[in-house]
Amino acid sequence: MTAPATTTAPPLDRPPRNRYLQALTTAKARFGLTLVLLMVAIGVLGPLLLSYGPEQQSGSALTAPGGGHPLGTDEVGRDILARVLHGIRTDLVITLVAVPIAAVLGTALGLVGVLSRLLAAAVQRLFDVLLGVPVIILGVGLALAAGAGVRAIIVAVVLATLPTFGRQAHSAVNSQLGREYVTAAVVIGTPRRKILSRHVLPNVVDGMVALAAVSMATAVTIEGGLSVMGLGVVPPQPSLGSMIRDGSPYLFDQPQYALVPVTVVVLLVLGYTLLADALNAAVLRK
């Protein structure tokens, strides 16, 4: 009982234990995290509980929900629930492959500014070009060059989100390198490598985490947009976008066909957006 009971708040100069965990204390952020985890769990575990495969014709065409098909069957008699759950998986795979590649590649490109100004300028020009091309158009171009499919979508997501990571890393480095403590570290002879890893990189990583959440939402949007146009995931593989495309002609008779994947997309993207907002706020607050 020797601890001073009067101090309720920690001293201001003490760094928070973990900013990312702290970011999750708001109601919005928790809601976002719950949504994302729920969708991931459904996508990963859901298919294990099913009796039908996503490409298996297990009933007659377009039956109403019920009788072993909780969401009914599609136009060729496949179980809609199975296709939605596997569709979530397709989107998760695209997201989890593309976003880390974009984050690492984009950040690395953004950091080359440390090596040479000329190289940095060239990289920024490249980012300008990439950002100037609308993401859907970029995806269509890749579908034309490489053939539509998951691979083209992944490349489109990488190219579309990579510049944001690069710009963020570039400005984080520039903002830190000018600071007095960095000058002080240089003066006392701290090796360049150590300055980068100890002082600059943590700031780069902070921004990366929030951007990753934004990019995951972008990935779902790109997959959906391309698949709805018919230039995304190739049938019979299901994805959230292709389910919406296939279900939209039946909105009058079988609304659940399109509305279930639509709901999944909304919840997933909402979850990513809320998480990104919270992480951004936490990074700014520090």
Add this chain to the structure above:
Amino acid sequence: MAYYLRRLLGVLATLLVVSLLVFSLLQLAPGDPATVVAGPDATPEQIAAVRANLGLDAPFLSRYGGWLGDALRGDLGTSYTLGQPVTDLIGQRLGSTLQLVIAAMLLMGVLSAAAGVVLATGRNGAVRAAVDYLTTLALSVPPFVSSIILIFAFAVIWQVLPSGGEASITADPGGALRFLVLPALALALPNAAVLARLLATDMRRSLQEEYVLTARAKGASRRRIVWRHALPASLNLYIVQLGINFGNLIGGALVVEAIFARAGIGGLLVDAVTTRDYPTAQAVLLLTVAAAILAQMVSEMVIARVDPRVKARAAR
């Protein structure tokens, strides 16, 4: 003047890079375009003849130069599959897409101004919170999702608007507008949400400025201050965002057209990509990217014209 010239040169360089990328898509693509044109039953000799006829056996750079030169003169080639000049094909369908994009831009302006003003100045906490949640939700709803939700609400449940199709704007303006409402709204909503949030932040800052205090001291009403002083001060932001978002509006329009079965350039592009009609696909890709880049340039130049700080910053 130097500022505009430098921007123009930068944009031209970007366009050149983009055109090279678009042209090399054909180079990267698997398979031989000549086999597409010659048809499935063609003999190797026929395919070779088609290849020579299309100029496909010339070196890459000379073909690129020829294509770019023709494109600059307004000749985008002939469709492999439809046999018509690509400019004609685009001309027939561009109007539909432009109607959609323009209608979406108008809706975007109105919706984002209303939501932004409420977010920045709304005194009713419940209303402000509701608008805040609605904009967050709209942010999370890409156009292909908002399309389905709007079709379900207005065409399936209430049955007040058509679920797809279109009418000629010249022959039947009223009908054309009815067909336009849902796709334009679907396209505008996510973009309006982004704009509303930026606008709210910008207006909160404007409302702290001294000229607002002066206006208040002179007895201007709260409404007058918001609509006549703070909102116009955010006009710059509007123009910049419209320029940046124009590309996304076009990209989104292509997706929305697919859902609403509108005969715009989106359908042309999809058909061209699936049938490997390279001249048409390349032309549509080049045009849309060029439009996006040019819109961004124009918006930046307009801003530089009205706000001298932009030029000063660029000169540094």
